[in-house]
Amino acid sequence: MGRQVCIASAGFSEHASKRSDVNMPELVSEAIEDCLKKVPSVSVNDIDAFVNGNMPAFEGSNIPELWMTDWMGARNKPLMRITTGGTTGGSVAIGGYYTVTAELPGIDTVLAIAFEQQSQGDTSTGLASVAYGEISVLNTLGISYEQLTQLLSAGAAIGVASYQATNYMRRSKITEEDLARVVVQNRHNAANTWWAHLKMPDLTIADVLETPYISYPLRYGMVCPASDGACAMLFTTEEKAKDLCDIPVYVNGVGSVANESGVLGYNGSGAGQLDTSEQLGAMKSAELAFGQAGISFPRKEIDYAEVYSPFPNQELMWIERLGLFEENTASEMYETGVTALNGELPINCSGGVNSTNAIGASAMERPAVAALQIMGKASNQVPKTVHTAIGHGWGGIINLITMMVMSNKPTRKIK
Amino acid sequence: MSVKIKERESEVFKIINTTNHNINHYKNYNQKKFKIMTEKIVVANKGLVRAEFAFWVGRYMDKFFDAFENKKILGNKCPKCGDVFVPPRKICGKCNIMIPFDQNWVDLPDTGTLKNYTITYYKINDRASRKVKKPQIIGMVQIDGSNTAIIYRLLDIEPEEVKIEMKVKVVWEDKTKGDPSDIKGFVKI
Ligand SMILES: [Zn+2]
Numbered sequence: 001m002g003r004q005v006c007i008a009s010a011g012f013s014e015h016a017s018k019r020s021d022v023n024m025p026e027l028v029s030e031a032i033e034d035c036l037k038k039v040p041s042v043s044v045n046d047i048d049a050f051v052n053g054n055m056p057a058f059e060g061s062n063i064p065e066l067w068m069t070d071w072m073g074a075r076n077k078p079l080m081r082i083t084t085g086g087t088t089g090g091s092v093a094i095g096g097y098y099t100v101t102a103e104l105p106g107i108d109t110v111l112a113i114a115f116e117q118q119s120q121g122d123t124s125t126g127l128a129s130v131a132y133g134e135i136s137v138l139n140t141l142g143i144s145y146e147q148l149t150q151l152l153s154a155g156a157a158i159g160v161a162s163y164q165a166t167n168y169m170r171r172s173k174i175t176e177e178d179l180a181r182v183v184v185q186n187r188h189n190a191a192n193t194w195w196a197h198l199k200m201p202d203l204t205i206a207d208v209l210e211t212p213y214i215s216y217p218l219r220y221g222m223v224c225p226a227s228d229g230a231c232a233m234l235f236t237t238e239e240k241a242k243d244l245c246d247i248p249v250y251v252n253g254v255g256s257v258a259n260e261s262g263v264l265g266y267n268g269s270g271a272g273q274l275d276t277s278e279q280l281g282a283m284k285s286a287e288l289a290f291g292q293a294g295i296s297f298p299r300k301e302i303d304y305a306e307v308y309s310p311f312p313n314q315e316l317m318w319i320e321r322l323g324l325f326e327e328n329t330a331s332e333m334y335e336t337g338v339t340a341l342n343g344e345l346p347i348n349c350s351g352g353v354n355s356t357n358a359i360g361a362s363a364m365e366r367p368a369v370a371a372l373q374i375m376g377k378a379s380n381q382v383p384k385t386v387h388t389a390i391g392h393g394w395g396g397i398i399n400l401i402t403m404m405v406m407s408n409k410p411t412r413k414i415k
Numbered sequence: 416m417s418v419k420i421k422e423r424e425s426e427v428f429k430i431i432n433t434t435n436h437n438i439n440h441y442k443n444y445n446q447k448k449f450k451i452m453t454e455k456i457v458v459a460n461k462g463l464v465r466a467e468f469a470f471w472v473g474r475y476m477d478k479f480f481d482a483f484e485n486k487k488i489l490g491n492k493c494p495k496c497g498d499v500f501v502p503p504r505k506i507c508g509k510c511n512i513m514i515p516f517d518q519n520w521v522d523l524p525d526t527g528t529l530k531n532y533t534i535t536y537y538k539i540n541d542r543a544s545r546k547v548k549k550p551q552i553i554g555m556v557q558i559d560g561s562n563t564a565i566i567y568r569l570l571d572i573e574p575e576e577v578k579i580e581m582k583v584k585v586v587w588e589d590k591t592k593g594d595p596s597d598i599k600g601f602v603k604i
Pocket of ligand 1: 493494495496497498507508509510511
């Protein structure tokens with residue numbers, strides 16, 4: 001199947017809660033500039049095709065990829081948009097990979113771009129479709145609309161994550177302090193990442209635990225911010241990547257699994273499962289991506305991981321479900337420093353989604369950071385050499401997981 | 416049985432939930448059977464969902480609108496092909512290059528040429544009385560010295576008098592605010 005594909009570069013715009021100094025096309029062009037700056041021999045004219053994506057309706061701007069065409073350098077070139085909720089960025093990155101591996105005539109180099117400028121819009125309106133899912137499932141449980149409006153006060157993403165957090169905490173016997181520890185590590189890492197949003201170099205566990213609850217067990221100080229930002233990744237053929245950069249990053253496996261019963265059933269058919277921290281979709285996407293990449297022991301073979309975790313409980317859950325740690329041991333890894341910048345298996349050294357969440361871009365920023373860690377060009381670079389890394393994406397309420405396994409050598413098993 | 420959440424009054428947030436428990440509907444499916452399914456309201460959310468959006472214009476457009484306050488039109492010039500953009504923009508898509516923010520600004524006159532136009536008989540923003548008493552003429556105007564067009568109303572002119580390539584001039588509001596409404600429209604000169 002297809003030719004080898006390499007990531008030659010990745011770039012970011014600066015992220016903040018309000019980038020009102022730029023319009024959406026200008027925000028996107030910042031990420032592209034940062035991406036192409038790292039590969040001086042490539043100009044935007046050398047790009048053969050474009051993949052673009054953000055959340056639908058969050059900014060109230062329809063078909064944004066068409067009116068930002070010039071700002072991407074995509075005038076008169078093949079362009080498609082992919083939007084798959086929270087995993088949009090991961091799907092766009094996988095779209096970039098597919099476009100190159102497909103060996104289409106004249107298409108060798110592809111720019112993938114994902115972005116969100118949430119300050120322009122009303123994210124809660126954008127998430128109305130998520131509220132719909134909750135309304136319909138609670139209806140089937142016999143909860144009236146009057147009761148339901150109260151329940152929805154913690155609606156949308158945190159409404160989903162809080163159930164998942166309590167499920168996970170019960171399973172793994174962790175405390176709120178353990179959740180806060182994950183947040184502290186992330187915010188410290190964000191402080192050393194130039195493009196990150198919530199930089200808190202002095203944050204302590206006690207600080208986090210002093211903030212009020214939004215929805216138990218998640219406190220204000222534990223949840224991700226809403227950010228404006230963009231990310232770009234450059235995918236090309238093995239031959240071209242070798243000319244463009246010192247360490248081409250091979251995409252050795254991808255996985256994209258939808259697991260609709262992960263949280264709620266379709267159209268109010270009831271909760272598909274009792275434990276939302278079970279995450280069969282994550283396990284399946286990891287199995288697919290690791291299978292393609294020829295990885296049998298992720299815990300031993302993966303040197304670095306970026307996982308999509310707006311909430312700290314998810315970070316612990318994902319790294320277990322994706323096979324990086326044994327079940328119910330993730331929290332211990334944060335306590336003992338295994339997941340720290342200088343640890344054995346560093347996790348989310350960019351500060352992760354917990355510190356920066358421009359939703360449409362977030363699932364692309366995971367493989368983008370992971371690729372830069374392999375190249376040795378990441379903003380908060382880990383001291384050890386990274387050979388193989390993963391970038392993971394999550395989208396709810398219909399559970400969708402994206403995975404990309406990358407390495408400095410080709411190990412892709414499928415032919 | 417079909418369960419349906421119906422739209423009522425000013426509802427904008429409606430939920431339609433259709434489930435079909437009768438296996439015969441699957442066996443002998445046709446449009447007639449579908450129509451006799453009964454409907455039941457499960458949930459109806461009365462009232463409006465507010466959706467507020469802002470659009471950041473960015474630095475280039477900000478400078479453009481700021482100039483409106485002094486009744487001036489600003490463009491910017493591509494350093495490669497020389498095209499002058501009104502409104503100004505960061506990237507020339509033809510050349511794929513960035514026009515630096517601190518350079519290449521061009522002061523332009525408030526006169527231009529009508530490149531194209533349409534005559535509209537309905538308003539899109541007023542549902543109560545959509546038909547207008549007097550048709551409005553909307554023109555694409557190329558500001559002198561620029562390579563792009565902006566779209567505004569043509570004022571004080573009858574449809575039969577409008578000619579493509581005629582010369583026009585901006586009519587400014589008396590009190591300008593630094594936003595697009597500072598230009599009332601264009602008149603023939
Ligand atoms: Zn030009």
